[in-house]
Amino acid sequence: MQTPKIEFGDIQGLLIRSYTFLPEACYVMLQFTEQAQVRAFLADILPGITSASHKRPDLAFHIAFTNTGIARLIPQERLITGFAPEFTEGLNTKTRSRILGDFDTNAPEKWHWGGDHNPVDAVLMIFAKDSAALENKYQDTAEILKRYNITEVTRLNTMNIGSKEHFGFEDGIMNPLIAGVGGSNARYTKEEEQNVIMPGEFILGYPNEYAKFPLSPRVKTGVEDVFDIGKNGSYMVFRQLEQDVKVFWEFIYGLSENDPHLQGMGPELIAAKIMGRRLNGEPLAPAAAGDLKNFSFAEKDKDGYHCPIGAHIRKSNPRDGIDDDPALSVKMVKKHKILRRGRAFGAPLSPDFDPATMRASGNNDKRGLYFICFNAQINRQFEFIQNAWCNNNKFDGLNDDIDPIIGFPFRETAFRNSAFTIQGCPVRKKINNIPQFVFVRGGAYFFMPGMRALKYLASVAGL
Numbered sequence: 001m002q003t004p005k006i007e008f009g010d011i012q013g014l015l016i017r018s019y020t021f022l023p024e025a026c027y028v029m030l031q032f033t034e035q036a037q038v039r040a041f042l043a044d045i046l047p048g049i050t051s052a053s054h055k056r057p058d059l060a061f062h063i064a065f066t067n068t069g070i071a072r073l074i075p076q077e078r079l080i081t082g083f084a085p086e087f088t089e090g091l092n093t094k095t096r097s098r099i100l101g102d103f104d105t106n107a108p109e110k111w112h113w114g115g116d117h118n119p120v121d122a123v124l125m126i127f128a129k130d131s132a133a134l135e136n137k138y139q140d141t142a143e144i145l146k147r148y149n150i151t152e153v154t155r156l157n158t159m160n161i162g163s164k165e166h167f168g169f170e171d172g173i174m175n176p177l178i179a180g181v182g183g184s185n186a187r188y189t190k191e192e193e194q195n196v197i198m199p200g201e202f203i204l205g206y207p208n209e210y211a212k213f214p215l216s217p218r219v220k221t222g223v224e225d226v227f228d229i230g231k232n233g234s235y236m237v238f239r240q241l242e243q244d245v246k247v248f249w250e251f252i253y254g255l256s257e258n259d260p261h262l263q264g265m266g267p268e269l270i271a272a273k274i275m276g277r278r279l280n281g282e283p284l285a286p287a288a289a290g291d292l293k294n295f296s297f298a299e300k301d302k303d304g305y306h307c308p309i310g311a312h313i314r315k316s317n318p319r320d321g322i323d324d325d326p327a328l329s330v331k332m333v334k335k336h337k338i339l340r341r342g343r344a345f346g347a348p349l350s351p352d353f354d355p356a357t358m359r360a361s362g363n364n365d366k367r368g369l370y371f372i373c374f375n376a377q378i379n380r381q382f383e384f385i386q387n388a389w390c391n392n393n394k395f396d397g398l399n400d401d402i403d404p405i406i407g408f409p410f411r412e413t414a415f416r417n418s419a420f421t422i423q424g425c426p427v428r429k430k431i432n433n434i435p436q437f438v439f440v441r442g443g444a445y446f447f448m449p450g451m452r453a454l455k456y457l458a459s460v461a462g463l
């Protein structure tokens with residue numbers, strides 16, 4: 001299929017770049033009061049929103065809305081085709097909890113934000129080159145919020161912990177390559193091709209992996225006129241995931257020291273088996289030296305002897321390894337991709353991420369990941385990965401293995417019964433009773449509109 005031309009000037013920049021050059025960030029959750037005030041507020045901040053064609057070296061500023069925020073801005077009768085049902089229902093509903101495993105400790109009733117008791121209408125996202133630039137922009141924004149009587153529900157501060165996530169693994173390695181973003185002449189190797197995904201999987205208004213346009217909300221703007229308000233926008237999943245780093249390493253060390261089957265394996269290797277990569281990011285599946293991204297499972301690791309079948313990176317991207325047809329697997333997996341844009345919060349348990357220090361530390365501060373990802377169809381992409389792959393204990397021939405990092409069982413019980421298998425020859429090794437390391441503390445589904453759509457939302461007064 002021909003590579004579509006991307007309208008960078010109409011897309012909010014976070015969809016195209018992850019702003020590694022802007023290491024400081026915060027997310028400001030908002031609640032709206034009066035409709036007219038919200039439109040005026042939008043009109044006020046609009047010139048400051050960063051489009052993908054405008055790369056500032058010091059700052060980026062974005063806005064996205066939840067279902068309740070959108071409902072405030074677009075009268076229902078104006079919508080010809082609506083927003084996706086997952087989005088209009090919202091993340092904190094019973095249906096979504098069942099799909100995602102948000103029970104018990106993860107239940108929306110306990111969330112710090114995004115639950116029924118503390119809903120949000122929108123989020124402002126500020127990325128800055130240093131903390132002074134971040135504070136400046138935040139203070140300006142707080143003034144504007146006050147002016148328009150908009151409530152700040154909470155300010156979520158990220159923490160620049162470098163290229164690692166809190167357990168100590170290198171992060172930010174894999175992300176899909178969006179066809180068209182590198183220009184229509186971009187050339188990819190055969191290995192890279194596995195990871196080149198049509199833009200319509202992430203941005204509305206472009207063909208997707210089915211060679212179709214994703215469903216997009218449209219509004220009536222006149223008797224005959226229709227405006228595609230979804231065009232160049234995207235659905236953004238935002239989940240605050242707290243990580244219990246100490247429990248993670250205590251458990252791993254416990255296995256290494258006390259489990260007769262795992263003794264001698266060493267804690268770092270056991271942890272690597274669980275993640276599918278070593279702490280330094282090196283994949284366990286055979287790959288060309290120094291290549292962290294391009295490897296596959298079918299040919300050299302079909303049985304999971306290197307990278308276990310239930311490892312986090314294999315469950316969340318099985319590449320060519322599902323079923324017995326690698327080409328078909330790649331084609332299928334391309335329909336379940338997400339564009340990850342998360343950032344860490346909280347200080348590391350040990351500044352150098354040393355596992356032995358993390359295991360022994362008595363520090364109880366909160367830390368984790370603001371998991372953020374973009375997709376054009378939440379139920380076929382983010383929810384599918386979490387539900388059909390990570391939470392599914394029967395994934396790819398396994399028996400009782402949910403994702404050891406982010407899997408939550410379907411049943412409404414405590415995490416407990418989950419297992420993890422390290423496939424091997426002549427015998428496999430099995431880890432039982434894996435405790436919960438990752439806890440959901442808040443979240444919402446957002447829609448991040450394109451620039452023209454934002455202008456429209458700011459101007460529909462009097463409709």
Ligand code: HEM
Pocket residue numbers: 165166167169170171172173174175241242243275277312313314316317338368369371382385386390405406438
């Ligand atoms: C606190 C929670 C989480 C931690 C600590 C974590 C950790 C990691 C790490 C270390 C990697 C490898 C580095 C990389 O490829 O960039 C990774 C990859 C990945 N994770 Fe997670 N993750 C978490 C949550 C999630 C969630 C909620 C999802 C989606 C439901 C997810 C989906 C993925 C995907 C798709 C990849 C790329 C796999 C690949 O293409 O090879 N992760 N994660």
